[in-house]
Every structure is written in structure tokens, then in C-alpha cells.
Amino acid sequence: MDLPDDDPAESAAPVEVPHTALSQDALLGLVESFVLREGTDYGALEFTHEQKVAQVIAQLQRGEARILYDPETESVTLLPAK
Numbered sequence: 001m002d003l004p005d006d007d008p009a010e011s012a013a014p015v016e017v018p019h020t021a022l023s024q025d026a027l028l029g030l031v032e033s034f035v036l037r038e039g040t041d042y043g044a045l046e047f048t049h050e051q052k053v054a055q056v057i058a059q060l061q062r063g064e065a066r067i068l069y070d071p072e073t074e075s076v077t078l079l080p081a082k
Contacts, residue, residue, distance in 0.1 A: 012071040014068040015068065015069045016067065017069050017076070019060040019061070022067075027057070030067065031053050031056045031060075031078070032049075035052045038052075063081055066078070066079055
């Protein structure tokens with residue numbers, strides 16, 4: 001019986017997922033989760049949770065942010081596009 005290799009060099013690379021490939025509910029849930037993970041904002045301006053979610057969605061739509069799925073950890077994160 002063949003067992004899968006545990007060679008880290010052969011691990012799957014993260015996959016970029018277009019935001020348009022997600023349903024509205026899935027996208028909203030992903031962005032809300034991301035915003036909640038980011039913690040408290042102590043900048044000069046305070047934004048509501050809804051405003052932060054709208055800002056992140058706008059960044060995805062403008063191509064300034066991207067969604068990455070990591071098959072190894074089965075997790076998703078958002079990163080700057082550059």
C-alpha cells in the first residue's frame with residue numbers, strides 16, 4: 001500500500017480565489033471573520049464593523065486585496081494584492 005509523502009517540498013501552495021467565485025453570503029462571512037480577527041483599531045478615525053466590512057469588500061472589488069485558500073491548513077485569509 002502506498003502512503004502519501006510527507007515531503008514539505010511537495011505540499012500544496014496557497015490558491016488565489018476570485019471574490020466573484022464566492023456567493024454573497026460566503027464573501028460576507030469571510031470578510032466579517034477577517035475584520036473581527038484584525039482586532040481593535042486605535043487610529044485617528046474610528047470605523048464601525050459594517051464600515052470596515054464595506055471597505056474590505058471595496059478593496060477586493062478594486063483588486064487591492066485578494067483571497068488566498070491554503071489547502072494544507074484548510075484556511076482562508078485576505079492579503080494585499082501586492
